[in-house]
Structures are given as structure tokens and as C-alpha cells.
Amino acid sequence: xxxxxxxxxxxxxxxxxxxxxxxxxxxxxxxxxxxxxxxxxxxxxxxxxxxxxxxxxxxxxxxxxxxxxxxxxxxxxxxxxxxxxxxxxxxxxxxxxxxxxxxxxxxxxxxxxxxxxx
Amino acid sequence: xxxxxxxxxxxxxxxxxxxxxxxxxxxxxxxxxxxxxxxxxxxxxxxxxxxxxxxxxxxxxxxxxxxxxxxxxxxxxxxxxxxxxxxxxxxxxxxxxxxxxxxxxxxxxx
Numbered sequence: 001x002x003x004x005x006x007x008x009x010x011x012x013x014x015x016x017x018x019x020x021x022x023x024x025x026x027x028x029x030x031x032x033x034x035x036x037x038x039x040x041x042x043x044x045x046x047x048x049x050x051x052x053x054x055x056x057x058x059x060x061x062x063x064x065x066x067x068x069x070x071x072x073x074x075x076x077x078x079x080x081x082x083x084x085x086x087x088x089x090x091x092x093x094x095x096x097x098x099x100x101x102x103x104x105x106x107x108x109x110x111x112x113x114x115x116x117x118x
Numbered sequence: 119x120x121x122x123x124x125x126x127x128x129x130x131x132x133x134x135x136x137x138x139x140x141x142x143x144x145x146x147x148x149x150x151x152x153x154x155x156x157x158x159x160x161x162x163x164x165x166x167x168x169x170x171x172x173x174x175x176x177x178x179x180x181x182x183x184x185x186x187x188x189x190x191x192x193x194x195x196x197x198x199x200x201x202x203x204x205x206x207x208x209x210x211x212x213x214x215x216x217x218x219x220x221x222x223x224x225x226x227x228x
Contacts, residue, residue, distance in 0.1 A: 043218035109161025
């Protein structure tokens with residue numbers, strides 16, 4: 001099992017450019033989460049999907065951010081236009097679907113994408 | 119959302135037990151208590167979770183107060199590889215969202 005895969009691992013771009021972060025969840029997982037981590041704000045949930053459908057995007061900071069999940073094995077987080085304050089580590093996580101036996105919420109995190117906007 | 123309070127940092131000597139506290143005085147009856155940890159330069163990983171009773175797994179133990187307003191993560195024998203940021207999180211069973219705070223940075227001293 002390869003785990004959650006994120007690409008790129010590092011991204012350096014200039015202010016105003018479009019940035020696309022990619023995530024491949026663990027096969028069979030029904031939920032996908034996007035998080036952002038900064039020193040000041042810690043780890044924040046941006047959006048999550050269930051069966052490819054966005055359920056809660058209340059954490060998305062503003063309209064410059066958008067996320068899609070066209071199929072069960074792929075998701076993107078796009079920032080357009082990017083700004084220096086978007087510099088952070090972005091994590092993708094996935095988890096299996098809810099069932100009677102799954103009372104917990106074990107999310108499996110990817111290695112993250114470190115984004116630097118100059 | 120129910121919130122948790124943890125010390126910013128703690129130290130432990132290698133091979134000694136570590137008790138990481140968490141206060142969650144506004145916990146509701148449908149909140150599960152979860153612990154994750156984040157090793158340097160990695161994404162968070164699940165450690166343990168519980169509702170009312172104490173829990174044990176291969177990584178750690180979770181002790182939950184009788185009134186559920188606090189809990190303690192116990193690492194029975196700290197190793198250098200346990201140096202990480204530990205997050206105490208509440209999750210409503212009816213909701214998939216979890217809110218990570220700042221966590222406790224654990225330093226293990228050889």
C-alpha cells in the first residue's frame with residue numbers, strides 16, 4: 001500500500017501565479033481532506049469530500065482557493081492567483097467510509113506539499 | 119466546536135513514561151477523544167482514540183477522566199522516535215471534521 005500520494009513535494013512560485021496541488025488517496029477510502037499548516041495557525045482543515053462530493057468547504061480561506069475531486073483516485077487544490085501569505089505546507093488525508101465498527105476517525109495523511117510563494 | 123487545551127511543550131527522558139495531558143471541559147456526549155502525532159517533516163499519524171473507557175494499543179494508552187473533561191495520553195517508555203507534536207482532538211460522531219490545535223511538542227532527552 002503506497003499510502004496517500006501528494007505532488008509536488010515542493011513548489012516555489014511567484015505571486016500571482018496559479019498553483020495546483022495534487023493528491024491520490026488510498027484506494028477504497030471514501031473521504032478526502034485538504035489541510036493547510038502554518039506556524040501561526042497550526043493545522044487547519046480547508047475542505048473535505050465524501051465519495052467525490054464536497055461536503056464542507058467552510059475552511060477555504062477565500063475565492064482564490066478551489067478544490068475538485070473528479071474521481072475516487074484524484075483530487076486537486078488550486079490557488080489562483082497565489083499570494084505570499086499562502087505559503088504553507090498543504091496536506092491531503094483520506095479515510096475509509098463510516099460504518100458501525102468505525103467509531104473512530106483515523107485519517108491517513110500524505111507527506112505534504114511545501115508551497116512557497118515569493 | 120468543543121476545544122482542547124494542551125501544554126505547548128514537554129520534556130521526557132528516554133525510556134521513561136510520559137503523560138501528556140489534555141483538557142476538554144466543553145466536551146459533549148457525542149465527542150470522541152482522538153490523539154494524533156506529527157513527526158518532524160511528516161504528516162500527522164493516528165495514535166489512539168476513546169469515548170469513556172481507558173484504551174490501550176501498541177502505541178500508547180489513553181486515560182479518560184470519569185467526567186470526560188480531561189484525558190491523558192501515556193507513552194509507557196519514551197524513545198527518541200517519539201519526539202513529535204502530539205495533538206488532542208475532539209470529534210463529534212455526527213461530523214467528519216476534526217480541529218487540530220497547536221498540540222504539545224514532546225522532546226525526548228537521551
